[in-house]
Amino acid sequence: MDNKIKKVDLIFEKVDYLDILEKSFKRTQDEIILDVIDSGLRGRGGAGFPTGLKWKFAKNEEADQKYVICNADEGEPGTFKDREILTQSPEKVLAGMALCGMATGASKGYIYLRGEYNFLLPSLSATINKFHEDLKELNFDFTIEINSGSGAYVCGEETALMESMEGKRGEPRNKPPFPTSSGYLGKPTSINNVETLVFALMIAKEGPTKFKEMGTFDSRGSKVFSVSGDTPTAGIFELELGMSLENFVNEFGDGDTKAVQIGGAAGFCVSRKDFKDTVIGFEGIPTGGSMMLFNSTRSMFNILKDYLEFFEEESCGQCTPCRVGCQQLLKGIEAVKKGVKPPAYLDELQKLSETMKLASKCGLGQSAPNPFNSIINNFREEIIY
Amino acid sequence: MTNIEELVKEQAEVHGKERKNLMPILQAVLRSERYISEEAMVAIAKELDISTADVYGTASFYTFMDTKPKGKNVIRVCKTITCHMKGKDAVIGALEDLLKIKLGENTSDGKFSLLQANCLGWCHKGPVMLINDEVYPEVTPESAVEVIQEYLKQK
Ligand SMILES: Cc1cc2nc3c(=O)[nH]c(=O)nc-3n(C[C@H](O)[C@H](O)[C@H](O)COP(=O)(O)O)c2cc1C
Ligand code: SF4
Ligand code: FES
Numbered sequence: 001m002d003n004k005i006k007k008v009d010l011i012f013e014k015v016d017y018l019d020i021l022e023k024s025f026k027r028t029q030d031e032i033i034l035d036v037i038d039s040g041l042r043g044r045g046g047a048g049f050p051t052g053l054k055w056k057f058a059k060n061e062e063a064d065q066k067y068v069i070c071n072a073d074e075g076e077p078g079t080f081k082d083r084e085i086l087t088q089s090p091e092k093v094l095a096g097m098a099l100c101g102m103a104t105g106a107s108k109g110y111i112y113l114r115g116e117y118n119f120l121l122p123s124l125s126a127t128i129n130k131f132h133e134d135l136k137e138l139n140f141d142f143t144i145e146i147n148s149g150s151g152a153y154v155c156g157e158e159t160a161l162m163e164s165m166e167g168k169r170g171e172p173r174n175k176p177p178f179p180t181s182s183g184y185l186g187k188p189t190s191i192n193n194v195e196t197l198v199f200a201l202m203i204a205k206e207g208p209t210k211f212k213e214m215g216t217f218d219s220r221g222s223k224v225f226s227v228s229g230d231t232p233t234a235g236i237f238e239l240e241l242g243m244s245l246e247n248f249v250n251e252f253g254d255g256d257t258k259a260v261q262i263g264g265a266a267g268f269c270v271s272r273k274d275f276k277d278t279v280i281g282f283e284g285i286p287t288g289g290s291m292m293l294f295n296s297t298r299s300m301f302n303i304l305k306d307y308l309e310f311f312e313e314e315s316c317g318q319c320t321p322c323r324v325g326c327q328q329l330l331k332g333i334e335a336v337k338k339g340v341k342p343p344a345y346l347d348e349l350q351k352l353s354e355t356m357k358l359a360s361k362c363g364l365g366q367s368a369p370n371p372f373n374s375i376i377n378n379f380r381e382e383i384i385y
Numbered sequence: 386m387t388n389i390e391e392l393v394k395e396q397a398e399v400h401g402k403e404r405k406n407l408m409p410i411l412q413a414v415l416r417s418e419r420y421i422s423e424e425a426m427v428a429i430a431k432e433l434d435i436s437t438a439d440v441y442g443t444a445s446f447y448t449f450m451d452t453k454p455k456g457k458n459v460i461r462v463c464k465t466i467t468c469h470m471k472g473k474d475a476v477i478g479a480l481e482d483l484l485k486i487k488l489g490e491n492t493s494d495g496k497f498s499l500l501q502a503n504c505l506g507w508c509h510k511g512p513v514m515l516i517n518d519e520v521y522p523e524v525t526p527e528s529a530v531e532v533i534q535e536y537l538k539q540k
Contacts, residue, residue: 074506075504076504077465077466077503077504078466078467078504079504079506079508080506080507080508080509082506083506083507114506115412115447116502116505116506117506118518119518119519119520121518147408147409148408148409148412149447150408150412150415150447150449150450151447151448151449151450151502151503152446153503165405165408166404166405167403167404167405167406167408168404168407168442169443169446170446170447185405226508226509228467228508228509228511229466229467229508230470234508234509234510235509236509265465265466292466292467292508294470298470302469306465306466306469307466310465310504313448314503316446
């Protein structure tokens, strides 16, 4: 691995998106999908499922109606790149949705936009209206609507998002069935992150090779990172995947970085001793983009407490391991800090967190243990004293 | 018909009367009233022909859908980690002093509610606050107070 981080400009690059759609339109569904599969693109919303395969599953379903959903719920603490993409390149997101519609045979698309981004509604609606006009010229029947959220992190989970769109409580469903066979209103649905859709469009423009050549075997291409915390250069950066955390910190740290939380509250905390050996990508620690840097003035106890409060509030409460587990982890570290419980109680809590990982219904309860264990393992003394 | 009933009826015409149209209708009520009253829930249930309990079940799930009265302007200060690190406590303290209320309360003239929220998606520009749908990034205790004073001047 060389010691440079490489900046890339695919997401925000200005392109003739209608030209890309017109050319794609002349190809078969399978050709479009094969390019996406071949590029190695994996979902940018966190879970990293291969995008081309998802499209293929949706395409192969027989149904009178299929849907495309753009997941713009962006609730993961430390992530703000989807907002920026929707601000700077909204047409590319819409075109990515239309491309997905072509490839899977869907004629309706929805953007689920978090309520915190309501200020984007007027401009985004205007862009959608213009886009509909453009599509008419291409003779392609595809319409897009916006659905708004109302402040619920769990609604970023794809099935909770669909429940919310159906007017219900945002409680995740059991999987299977997966959304590609039974999604919004029970119809085959491809749900993709904002950034994923733009990459798919760029792959349709450039072919799969350029994308595939970047990054590593498990993590092809580039990724938009949201950098925040103790850094002189907070902001949004598109970088080639697969860099080491050490190189990242050399570029973005303030010279005193003691830990980096990769992947938001649901991600992992890496301490300085492991910067060198940590790869940012699916083979190492994946991230939906959130990179939070902490320097040595920060209390890791406070940081962990913040994350656990977040999960305790945002758990939908549907299943016990998560609802009770998040509460108990939070109460537990507070009790240890106050000396009400002995330090060994942390071991009990770590056992509880294993149960949460195994028994929780959705990714929220399954990943709340990530910051807990990684911070306890790396900074145990800061939690106790 | 009361104002709320009229609003609900009108919104049901705009968005449709199926269960899947519940969120946009609730959100329209929220935009106009800042909270979802019992009267609104009963009216929505009637329009969509579902039980009031279902409407309440959905509304009460979402953090932004308050079911208790809120001020005309709802202030939400981000409390999540980076905004915490960058000084959201001082911002909240300054607003509490200015408005003479504590977090979670409404001013007695009904103009403001002061709340916290989880990550608002502006972590590189913390601390951040939202007033209704308007975003104010990189606020200081002083600039936050100035923003509120502008709102006070407006009406
Ligand atoms: C608690 C939770 C929150 C999530 N929030 C988001 C989100 O805000 N945006 C997003 O794109 N994916 C989010 N996801 C992942 C989605 O479930 C889903 O995997 C993703 O939208 C698929 O798109 P992709 O393949 O393009 O990443 C979340 C998952 C969980 C478990
Ligand atoms: S894991 Fe948590 S958020 Fe997910 S379904 Fe269970 S209670 Fe709800
Ligand atoms: S932590 Fe405050 S906006 Fe993200």
